[in-house]
Amino acid sequence: xxxxxRKPMEEILxxxxxxxxxxxxxxxECVTVCHAGGRKEVALLGAxxxxxxxxxxxxxxxxxxxxxxxxxxxxxxxxxxxxDQYDAVCSMACGCGVQTIAExxxxxxxxPMVNTAFMGASESHGVWAERCAGCGDCVxxxxxxxxxxxxxxxxIFNGPCGGSTKGKCEISNDVDCAxxxxxxxxxELGQTELYSKLMEPKDWRTARDxxxxxxxxxxxxx
Amino acid sequence: xxVNTPSKLEKMLxxxxxxxxxxxxxxxxxxxxxxxxxxxxxxxxxxxxxITDNQTSVTRxxxxxxxxxxxxxxxxxxLQMVTRDxxxxxxxSDILGAASFDINNILCLSGDHQSFGDCSEGQNVHDLDSxxxxxxxxxxxxEGKFLGGDDIKRPPDMFVGAAANPFADPYEIRVPRLAKKVxxxxxFIQTQCIFNLDKFEQWLGxxxxxxxxxxxxxxxxxxxxxxxxxxxxMKNRVPGMDVPDEVVERIAGVPKEKxxxxxxxxxxxxxxxxxxxEGVHGFHVMAIEWEEKVPEIVxxxxxxPRPKLD
Numbered sequence: 001x002x003x004x005x006r007k008p009m010e011e012i013l014x015x016x017x018x019x020x021x022x023x024x025x026x027x028x029e030c031v032t033v034c035h036a037g038g039r040k041e042v043a044l045l046g047a048x049x050x051x052x053x054x055x056x057x058x059x060x061x062x063x064x065x066x067x068x069x070x071x072x073x074x075x076x077x078x079x080x081x082x083x084d085q086y087d088a089v090c091s092m093a094c095g096c097g098v099q100t101i102a103e104x105x106x107x108x109x110x111x112p113m114v115n116t117a118f119m120g121a122s123e124s125h126g127v128w129a130e131r132c133a134g135c136g137d138c139v140x141x142x143x144x145x146x147x148x149x150x151x152x153x154x155x156i157f158n159g160p161c162g163g164s165t166k167g168k169c170e171i172s173n174d175v176d177c178a179x180x181x182x183x184x185x186x187x188e189l190g191q192t193e194l195y196s197k198l199m200e201p202k203d204w205r206t207a208r209d210x211x212x213x214x215x216x217x218x219x220x221x222x
Numbered sequence: 223x224x225v226n227t228p229s230k231l232e233k234m235l236x237x238x239x240x241x242x243x244x245x246x247x248x249x250x251x252x253x254x255x256x257x258x259x260x261x262x263x264x265x266x267x268x269x270x271x272x273i274t275d276n277q278t279s280v281t282r283x284x285x286x287x288x289x290x291x292x293x294x295x296x297x298x299x300x301l302q303m304v305t306r307d308x309x310x311x312x313x314x315s316d317i318l319g320a321a322s323f324d325i326n327n328i329l330c331l332s333g334d335h336q337s338f339g340d341c342s343e344g345q346n347v348h349d350l351d352s353x354x355x356x357x358x359x360x361x362x363x364x365e366g367k368f369l370g371g372d373d374i375k376r377p378p379d380m381f382v383g384a385a386a387n388p389f390a391d392p393y394e395i396r397v398p399r400l401a402k403k404v405x406x407x408x409x410f411i412q413t414q415c416i417f418n419l420d421k422f423e424q425w426l427g428x429x430x431x432x433x434x435x436x437x438x439x440x441x442x443x444x445x446x447x448x449x450x451x452x453x454x455x456m457k458n459r460v461p462g463m464d465v466p467d468e469v470v471e472r473i474a475g476v477p478k479e480k481x482x483x484x485x486x487x488x489x490x491x492x493x494x495x496x497x498x499x500e501g502v503h504g505f506h507v508m509a510i511e512w513e514e515k516v517p518e519i520v521x522x523x524x525x526x527p528r529p530k531l532d
Contacts, residue, residue: 153335154306156351158402160395161332162387162414163461170461171335183395195398198405201310201354201369 001030001121002094003128004037004114006045012090013052015111019060019087023079024049024113025101026066027093034128036114037092039066045092045113070097076104083108119150136206136213142194144185151178157199225409227363229326229381230298230531231270234504235410235439239529240497241504243300243412243441244516245272248283257288260513261297267520269528270298270327272412272506276307279339286316290323300383301325304333309349310358310369317359321378329383329412330355353406356384360407382407386440387414388425389464397428404437411438412506415445415456418464419495426501435501442496443506446515447485450474486515486522493523 006012016022024046032038046064053060063086067075070093079101083089088109091098094116102110118130133150139157140147149155153171160179163170167180186192204210225232234241244264249256261271271292275285289299301320303313317328332352336344350358358369359382366377384403388396400411416422422442429435447453450473457465469488476484489507496502505525509515520526 153337154332154346154348154351156305156332156348156353158351158353158399158406160390160392160399161352162385162390163334164390164392165461166391169335171337177391179395180392183392192398195395196402196405198353198357198402201350201358204349 027070300327306333390462446489
């Protein structure tokens with residue numbers, strides 16, 4: 001899923017300064033799962049915003065709503081009849097949701113309330129970690145199911161580098177060395193011969209380096 | 223090992239001599255005299271001089287320009303190139319830039335993560351990794367082509383090196399990784415600083431068993447310790463460094479004012495022990511901001527005068 005964390009309250013309050021009536025808009029997908037922008041977080045931020053503005057002597061009306069999926073035009077359409085009554089939409093969705101709103105409602109200011117972080121998975125309760133960099137050419141089949149692009153700090157394909165110490169990355173003891181994990185898993189799988197395969201320079205065109213990406217499914221297009 | 227570049231280092235190794243290299247870090251400014259002065263201190267005692275590429279990710283005068291200064295002064299530079307800061311366009315371009323000054327040695331590295339340096343906010347490029355940089359230089363030299371497939375007019379003629387760290391983890395991957403560098407086309411290796419000589423010899427033995435020693439020249443990396451404090455720092459704080467307790471105890475066991483002398487002595491003893499070990503073709507002396515000690519170490523180890531090449 002896409003992970004996110006709420007922006008600092010001070011930054012949020014500053015960003016809504018010009019407005020007196022906003023729609024605080026959550027999303028029922030990824031940001032709900034990572035507790036950053038679902039129904040519950042919308043209610044919490046809504047209360048905090050009202051209080052924050054009251055304390056400044058500038059009360060603000062905050063309407064709360066959580067869409068099923070903010071990155072989907074079908075659900076975003078729901079707002080069409082009511083959106084004009086607001087000065088701005090304050091979105092608690094990831095950057096994809098924010099932009100879907102901006103695209104559908106060109107004259108409505110949309111402010112992001114969260115910082116979109118990464119594509120990750122939950123490691124334990126309350127902990128999410130990066131797992132995929134969306135490079136567009138998956139190598140997990142060669143690397144024991146552990147991604148060198150997303151999980152090696154130098155995204156090197158023929159690791160580990162000389163900085164790997166006791167299973168940890170040179171940048172921090174809190175970061176696992178991806179290549180230690182890859183090696184351990186290849187051993188577990190009896191596939192260490194895969195390590196001897198020299199991985200050639202990567203074609204980064206399938207990643208962000210090739211420019212903004214799109215997927216067009218001719219079979220599904222209307 | 224049938225390379226045949228104009229590299230003086232290659233010629234020295236091919237002639238069967240123990241090679242000696244050292245390294246100089248460029249200044250944090252544009253005064254080229256500093257790098258030239260450092261090189262002058264060691265030039266008669268080494269065969270080639272590495273110029274580090276923004277080591278520890280701290281921004282400095284670039285390796286390429288520093289190498290050019292040395293080359294113009296008649297010295298033999300080894301261009302260190304890390305994959306951290308430049309994509310494949312910039313690296314190929316810099317390789318050609320170096321080749322245009324007939325810089326004939328390159329050391330391909332991934333480089334310390336930028337979080338250690340003065341621009342930790344910066345991007346982390348690694349378009350290629352060190353292994354792929356080795357492949358790139360070999361491709362440019364041997365095929366005379368860019369990675370993109372076009373011909374290079376006057377291709378680079380470089381002796382291609384890389385680093386190896388026998389002490390990083392997991393240990394069991396260290397020889398397979400050397401094998402990969404050899405498969406990628408590396409021709410000489412400079413190792414990480416060796417303080418644990420037993421482990422280094424074990425690594426070499428395993429490399430020999432895999433038939434790697436006939437395929438690559440290995441220069442053993444040595445660093446003289448200046449003090450017990452430095453020994454402890456390297457042991458505890460530098461990632462991928464193996465400083466055994468007895469090394470720390472030995473230098474800590476002499477009075478403070480004698481520790482530098484003891485460090486130099488230990489370094490010389492390491493050279494003497496490793497000189498006759500199969501697969502050791504020479505030494506890379508990394509006297510960190512202590513270049514003036516290199517001549518003493520080289521002389522003390524019996525590696526001076528340097529052999530003359532025809």
